[in-house]
Amino acid sequence: MKARIDVSPEMLAFTGDGPLPAGEWPADTVAFGYRFAPATFAFHPEPRTVELVPADLVFVVTAQACARIFGGAPDHASAWHLPSDLRAIALAIQQARLPGNAATTLRVAKCIELLCVTFERLGDATLIPADGAGALSAAEAQRIADARRLIDERWHEKLTLDSISRACGLNRAKLTRGFRSVFAMSVADAIADRRLGGARDLLLATDLPVSSIGYRCGYLNNASFTRAFSRRFGQAPTQFRSRQIAA
Incomplete structure (x- = not known):
């Protein structure tokens, strides 16, 4: 069963394996579920009616809080590839390598950070849908996401179009076209x-x-x-x- 984190009266978080624990949820909630393998995250407008067991980390947030703080939440269920910056925060919540109350405090702070960054990324139109992106197949979209993740994590190394193509399993032409179609910029940019x-x-x-x-x-x-x-x-x-x- 997942462990519960009381972030605020308007937000709960659940981390770990198994189903969500039974208990009182805030009324009129939406949910975000984050998975590490495959690295994806999903939005659920009616979390009480969907299966959230596969998610490694789940946020349950009131729709009113989403509207007040972020201007609103997505209006339908959707799933995206999990960017490196969101994945790093989610892992920090799951691992929380501090003792006792310090771990609880860290988790609460990181939950708020992850929710804010999630809405930031939803607003910048750079996320890749988990079921493909435009003319890309689901497999190609996954490889484009892998290319972006590689750049985000290894930007200080010597990266070339050829080395990224080999690492992600796409030829240069597909990587170039796919990357530009998803992110509106070239790999070099x-x-x-x-x-x-x-x-x-x-x-x-x-x-x-x-x-x-x-x-x-x-x-x-x-x-x-x-x-x-x-x-x-x-x-x-x-x-x-x-x-x-x-x-």
Whole structure:
């Protein structure tokens, strides 16, 4: 039986194996179910009438809270591939490697974070439906999702279109077309966006030299890193760091 986490009067979470425990649920609820294998998540507008046992983590939230905080929930049952950022938060909820009350506090905080990021991702139109995406078959959509997950997790490594194609089991042409149709950007743009986002975070969170940050983020020299960063953020890395610190 799943373990219950009382997040708030408007939200319950259940984690672990087995069915949901019996008990009082808030009225007029919707649910999100997250699975790790396969890495998918689903929305259920009427959770009392559906089978949620396969999900590793389940959120039951009042529709009123979804409307008040996020402007509303989806209007029909749907399922998507689970992005890397959501999966990492969900795993942190399940594992919670802290003792006693500290683990409970961590789980509550991570549940709120995961719900917020879930709605953020629902709003940015980049999620891949679990039953395929447009002209892609379900298997191809899964491989496109794998390609995006690989970029999200290994962006600091030397990634090429060929290496991603081999890792995900798609030829270059299908990967290129499928990735653009789903994410409205090229594979190269996705890699650059992820690397520059990582560089921005390192500039703000560390005292590492700019050249070291560029190298850590996959750029072979400081000049190419500075050009790419300036195009993306409108200012050189050194200027960005100094202005953010002074702000």
